[in-house]
Amino acid sequence: MRGYVRRRGTRPLGEPALIIGAGPAGQALARELCGEDTELRPIGFLDDDRPHTAAGLPVLGRTDELEEVAGRTGARTAVLAVPAMAQAQVAVLAERAWAAGLLVRYLPQGHGPVRVRDLRDLRLSWLLGREEVRMDDDRARRLVTDRRVVVTGAGGSVGSALCRQIGRLGPATLVLLDEDAGGLDRVRREVTGPGRLNLDQVTVARADVRDRRHVQDLFGRTRPELVFHAAQQHCLASSEQRPCEAVRTNVLGTRHVVDAAVRHRTERLALVSSDKAADPSSVLGATKRLSELVLHTAVGGPTCFAAIRCGDVIGSPGSLLSVLAGRIERGEPVTITHPEVARHFMTAEESAGLVLEAAALAEEAETFVLDVGEPVPVLDLVYRYAELLRLPEVIVRFSGLGPGEKLAEKVFSDGEHRVATAHPKIWASRPAPAPTGLARLLDLLCIAADVDDDAEVRLLLRRLLPEYQPPRRPEPAVSAPPGGGTVSTRPERAGP
DSSP states (O other), X not given: OTTOBOOTTSOOBOEEEEEEOOSHHHHHHHHHHHHSOOSEEEEEEEOTTOOSEETTEEEEEOGGGHHHHHHHHTOOEEEEOOTTSOHHHHHHHHHHHHHTXXXXXXXXXXXXXXXXXXXXXXXXXXXXXXXXXXXXHHHHHHHHTTXXXXXXXXXXXXXXXXXXXXXXXXXXXXXXXXXXXXXXXHHHHHHBSTTSBOGGGEEEEEOOTTOHHHHHHHHHHHOOSEEEEOOOOXXXXXXXXXXXXXXXXXXXXXXXXXXXHHHTTOSEEEEEEEGGGSSOOSHHHHHHHHHHHHHHHTTTSSOEEEEEEEOEEESSTTSHHHHHXXXXXXXXXXXESOTTOEEOEEEHHHHHHHHHHHHHHOSSSEEEEEOOOSOEEHHHHHHHHHHHTTOOOEEEEEOOOOTTOOSBOOSSOTTOOEEEOSSTTEEEEOOOOOOTTHHHHHHHHHHHHHTTOHHHHHHHHHHHOTTOOOOOOOOOSSOOOTTOOEEEEOOOSOOO
């Protein structure tokens, strides 16, 4: 069977699995898995009531510690074994498991005896309409092993996934930089312990990339050889409302990190960008495009740069899926901007793998993207998700596109020429020469942002990026009463 390793004189060993829920159903499932040759080998429980043991297995932590316990134990699968659990909670736990790179299986609701054969897959790939792209560790391992590494935005979805993957590749040191003390502590626990990094290999730095002196001091003390810059403002609506804040974080913050990397002779710097940077129509997209151009201003020095455009990260706590599940379960309408809106969805693990691979492939400040096919219609995602979790009737409302939103993003702009790389799923675009006067205009932009001059910031964004064209707000594609249209549907079948 898949995932088995056979030892002489013993039964096959399945993939290590964490059972979530140490109640009667979880214990019954654990006993059956331990007594049979199955694809799963239970290594312990997660349970919020925290008994010490159950069914002869240890209770390893609470459910909100899933990512940390998974990293510490090497688990490959999470089994949700609480049949009466609210579907919104199932969604939250599934997202945590997906964010940790785990497969998810669950027991459906019911009152009969618990059987292994009743387990069902909760497959993120079915929601995405494709299989997750897994990167080969060899190139990334050669890049990271025995190097001094800094990750900014370490507490975020992509940043924490980067830290987990880097931690498995044997860096000499790993510096975690973020404003969020709680997020830093969580990531530190995820990357340290038996079989992972030692505590003295990991440095936690609570800092803001907008603070130039703090960034310079940190780089001076740690002398990083590799930098992964994932700190960013990523909320489109917030960026439209507060453009100065978006510029300070995405443009000025990137400038500080790039300047520090060059000054302290960092070998490579990889910037986590967004597909919204391609022919941007929003303040967010414009600031992410400018953060890419900041790299171009430093080309020719000691540092090799790469920009990596990621899609919308899915399968992380608090993302689209858990919001959907909670609203659907409460019978509340799910609000979508437009019936035809579509997005490039990626998991945090895919994004982190792409960033590592692209950093190793970089030669001259290229922009890299992952080939994930056509954008996924958000409405299809909602219906698939409802089917997968056997959720009740779905009520969808259409609000119309907001300021700066597109119906669909594209990964390259019309003026960018994509080229193949050594990885069949990764494409790159060679950088064009930096526009004349870019550095001076960036100075003016950062000055305007510092004094909270929204009007001047918007004007300078257009001067810096002629391709930045905020579109007119299109009308919904369906006839609708004031406030948006409504569609009601009940899923007819469950996903695989």
